[in-house]
Amino acid sequence: MKRGSLEAFFKPAAPKRPKHEVSLDKSAHPSYPFAISHLPAPIKDELGFAPATEGRAINDQLDLDLMYYQPYIPADAQKSLFSFLRQELPFYRVIYNISRGGIQTTINTPRFTTVFGVDETSTFNPSGDLVDAKTGKSVAKGRYKCTPRPIPHCLDQLRILVQGTTSETFNFVLVNYYADGKDSISYHSDDERFLGPNPAIASLSLGANRDFLMKHKPISPSTTAPVAEPKQVKLSLASGDMVLMRGGTQAHWQHSIPKRAGAGAQQGRINITFRKALVKGGTENYYQYNVGTGAVHRWHVGAGKMVAEEEEGPVRKEMAE
Ligand SMILES: O=C(O)CCC(=O)C(=O)O
Numbered sequence: 001m002k003r004g005s006l007e008a009f010f011k012p013a014a015p016k017r018p019k020h021e022v023s024l025d026k027s028a029h030p031s032y033p034f035a036i037s038h039l040p041a042p043i044k045d046e047l048g049f050a051p052a053t054e055g056r057a058i059n060d061q062l063d064l065d066l067m068y069y070q071p072y073i074p075a076d077a078q079k080s081l082f083s084f085l086r087q088e089l090p091f092y093r094v095i096y097n098i099s100r101g102g103i104q105t106t107i108n109t110p111r112f113t114t115v116f117g118v119d120e121t122s123t124f125n126p127s128g129d130l131v132d133a134k135t136g137k138s139v140a141k142g143r144y145k146c147t148p149r150p151i152p153h154c155l156d157q158l159r160i161l162v163q164g165t166t167s168e169t170f171n172f173v174l175v176n177y178y179a180d181g182k183d184s185i186s187y188h189s190d191d192e193r194f195l196g197p198n199p200a201i202a203s204l205s206l207g208a209n210r211d212f213l214m215k216h217k218p219i220s221p222s223t224t225a226p227v228a229e230p231k232q233v234k235l236s237l238a239s240g241d242m243v244l245m246r247g248g249t250q251a252h253w254q255h256s257i258p259k260r261a262g263a264g265a266q267q268g269r270i271n272i273t274f275r276k277a278l279v280k281g282g283t284e285n286y287y288q289y290n291v292g293t294g295a296v297h298r299w300h301v302g303a304g305k306m307v308a309e310e311e312e313g314p315v316r317k318e319m320a321e
């Protein structure tokens with residue numbers, strides 16, 4: 001076509017190529033507070049080189065069965081994946097009540113959390129409807145006390161990658177965001193019955209370095225020869241690292257990310273765990289404690305922190321459209 005011709009004049013200008021290739025595609029679903037971008041192509045390409053190192057077995061202690069990838073995510077993708085996920089995912093600061101020794105206590109989860117997925121009894125069909133895993137029929141509205149969310153494309157790519165490496169299968173992605181050294185997770189085991197016996201859990205770290213502490217549960221005194229209490233394990237998790245916990249690890253060990261003071265404690269850290277819940281109760285538990293009922297928080301680039309979004313009333317929604 002000749003330059004300056006009438007045709008050229010009317011031909012819409014070719015869209016300008018962005019400096020970095022960014023995906024315009026997004027995962028949208030009625031259960032999401034907002035659409036979630038797909039992984040940008042450069043990150044996706046880099047992930048093709050994962051695992052960046054071979055896993056190293058840590059199983060020299062009683063009941064401990066870990067594989068440690070140091071790192072799992074290739075160096076060139078660590079920062080960009082961290083920033084992308086922090087910016088794209090909805091996060092919550094869940095508050096809930098528990099009864100401790102008959103006394104009602106309010107727990108403020110000391111970190112941001114979010115979760116996607118559904119247990120084995122259900123699945124999302126290609127249209128995004130929740131259906132029974134066996135019959136493919138629509139799941140009745142009241143079946144779950146929560147609203148399960150499909151795993152967005154960006155996290156699903158990670159899930160598929162980690163499944164390939166570990167030969168495990170996962171249907172849940174839980175994400176923690178530790179804004180700084182004051183955020184933490186106290187000692188616990190992910191040994192809920194809804195995960196079945198000896199669950200495998202893959203745990204990916206991005207962003208700030210944090211210590212991952214593990215301790216054996218108390219060993220009940222037995223009539224046989226006394227066993228030495230295994231010593232504490234400390235892994236200094238760095239950006240891109242992945243720990244696969246499996247076998248008897250959850251049944252016999254607890255883990256935590258303690259608060260941290262001093263240099264480096266101002267940096268944020270993302271943790272992603274991949275798990276497999278077998279029954280409905282697992283889905284309800286995960287949404288109750290990782291989404292809850294409070295406001296959604298979103299990363300605010302200008303403020304450099306998570307900001308709670310106002311509840312979207314009908315007026316704002318109309319304006320946004
Ligand atoms: O942040 C971590 O590395 C651990 C998170 C964790 O233990 C959990 O979410 O259950």
Ligand SMILES: [Fe+2]
Binds near residue numbers: 188189190255
């Ligand atoms: Fe855990």
